[in-house]
Amino acid sequence: MNLSYWEIKTWFTDVDFTIIGSGIVGLTSAIRLREKFPKANIVVLEKGFLPQGASTKNAGFACFGSLSEIIDDLNIHTEEEVLNLITKRVKGLQLLREALGDMIIDYQNLGGYELFTKENEALFDICQNKRTYINKLLKPVFKTEVFSFEDNSFHFQNIQPKYGFNRFEGQIDTGKMMDALLKKVLRLGVKIINTCKVESFSEDNTTVKVKTDLFEFSTSKLLIATNGFASKLIDQPVKPARAQVLITKPIANLHIKGTFHLDRGYYYFRNIDNRILFGGGRHLNFNAEETDQFGQTKIVQNSLETLLKTTILPITNFEIDHRWSGIMGVGTQKKPIVKQLGNNVYCGVRLGGMGVAIGSIVGRDLADLLE
Numbered sequence: 293m294n295l296s297y298w299e300i301k302t303w304f305t306d307v308d309f310t311i312i313g314s315g316i317v318g319l320t321s322a323i324r325l326r327e328k329f330p331k332a333n334i335v336v337l338e339k340g341f342l343p344q345g346a347s348t349k350n351a352g353f354a355c356f357g358s359l360s361e362i363i364d365d366l367n368i369h370t371e372e373e374v375l376n377l378i379t380k381r382v383k384g385l386q387l388l389r390e391a392l393g394d395m396i397i398d399y400q401n402l403g404g405y406e407l408f409t410k411e412n413e414a415l416f417d418i419c420q421n422k423r424t425y426i427n428k429l430l431k432p433v434f435k436t437e438v439f440s441f442e443d444n445s446f447h448f449q450n451i452q453p454k455y456g457f458n459r460f461e462g463q464i465d466t467g468k469m470m471d472a473l474l475k476k477v478l479r480l481g482v483k484i485i486n487t488c489k490v491e492s493f494s495e496d497n498t499t500v501k502v503k504t505d506l507f508e509f510s511t512s513k514l515l516i517a518t519n520g521f522a523s524k525l526i527d528q529p530v531k532p533a534r535a536q537v538l539i540t541k542p543i544a545n546l547h548i549k550g551t552f553h554l555d556r557g558y559y560y561f562r563n564i565d566n567r568i569l570f571g572g573g574r575h576l577n578f579n580a581e582e583t584d585q586f587g588q589t590k591i592v593q594n595s596l597e598t599l600l601k602t603t604i605l606p607i608t609n610f611e612i613d614h615r616w617s618g619i620m621g622v623g624t625q626k627k628p629i630v631k632q633l634g635n636n637v638y639c640g641v642r643l644g645g646m647g648v649a650i651g652s653i654v655g656r657d658l659a660d661l662l663e
């Protein structure tokens with residue numbers, strides 16, 4: 293596309309910082325760059341008409357890890373690494389809440405629960421046995437006990453008699469959070485260009501040439517915040533992981549309130565607007581879900597519906613209202629990749645399943661790579 297003289301002069305001349313991706317990370321890094329460089333010309337390029345990755349698609353859990361997840365993480369990470377990860381998530385959530393305000397993002401501290409399936413008594417036992425050890429490990433962060441076990445007062449079926457409870461877990465309205473972030477970025481005079489996909493970039497000593505599907509331009513610095521799509525542009529160990537979600541129609545007198553992790557966190561559900569939002573099932577076919585293509589599969593959707601009927605809402609009538617999917621960026625390590633890749637190119641990617649929690653910190657750290 294041939295841009296006009298005005299378009300080139302107004303939007304794409306003397307660009308100081310270009311950020312690819314308008315998810316939590318890209319937008320937070322734009323805000324941080326504006327704080328550090330009040331006069332800079334900052335442009336965000338986004339391939340979707342709205343952010344089209346994970347930030348507008350997620351379940352809105354304001355969480356930092358369930359008991360079984362933390363125990364699992366300790367199998368591949370040291371205690372120090374796990375503690376660092378959890379500290380980052382807690383700090384990230386604080387940052388997000390402070391930046392946007394609890395009322396605006398509808399933050400509610402309703403607590404988080406971990407349900408153990410009837411078949412997996414072994415995991416239930418492990419979690420009960422290791423609870424005290426994990427609580428002790430987390431004491432420096434929370435100063436008090438995090439995990440306890442409670443009776444099944446929500447009357448879920450086909451699960452162990454008690455579930456894990458985490459009183460520090462909360463939930464947000466994902467749409468409100470992203471709407472507030474986008475408005476904040478625009479108020480700060482950052483330009484967001486939607487439906488503009490970056491195809492490649494190349495750099496010399498002082499500038500980076502950016503080639504999009506519509507036009508080309510130069511920028512002084514390039515920040516890549518494309519998470520699950522990162523491997524399309526850079527060579528870093530991050531893979532796409534699709535996550536499928538459904539939501540019920542409103543249910544009268546819905547008794548379930550909180551955020552819930554089921555079967556090692558492979559399934560998750562919560563209340564929102566008198567509905568149940570339910571996602572997960574990626575483990576049923578990891579290979580098929582290692583994709584950056586949006587979509588639903590029968591195997592995952594059937595398992596979500598079956599669990600809704602048999603475990604979550606066994607005696608309540610419900611109808612499915614809507615289904616969607618989002619793309620996460622994952623790797624063998626849970627640590628995000630925040631680093632300088634070239635003279636003037638930087639990335640903040642691989643947020644995994646907890647980007648609501650760490651997105652703000654990753655965005656800030658990404659911008660802080662620039663002096």
Ligand SMILES: Cc1cc2nc3c(=O)[nH]c(=O)nc-3n(C[C@H](O)[C@H](O)[C@H](O)COP(=O)(O)OP(=O)(O)OC[C@H]3O[C@@H](n4cnc5c(N)ncnc54)[C@H](O)[C@@H]3O)c2cc1C
Pocket residue numbers: 312313314315316317318337338339340342343344345346347348349350351352353354355488489490491517518519520521524525534535536537571617618619620640641642643644645646647648649650651
């Ligand atoms: C279904 C689902 C449920 C989740 N639930 C939770 C939860 O409850 N709690 C939690 O903490 N986390 C959750 N997550 C994870 C969390 O949403 C992500 O970790 C977080 O949103 C990642 O933010 P991001 O900015 O790094 O990436 P994204 O939000 O994916 O942003 C990347 C952006 O880059 C754009 N982009 C990519 N390539 C290009 C290109 N070439 N040119 C231009 N633009 C490009 C994409 O369109 C996208 O908008 C969930 C994720 C999913 C998918």
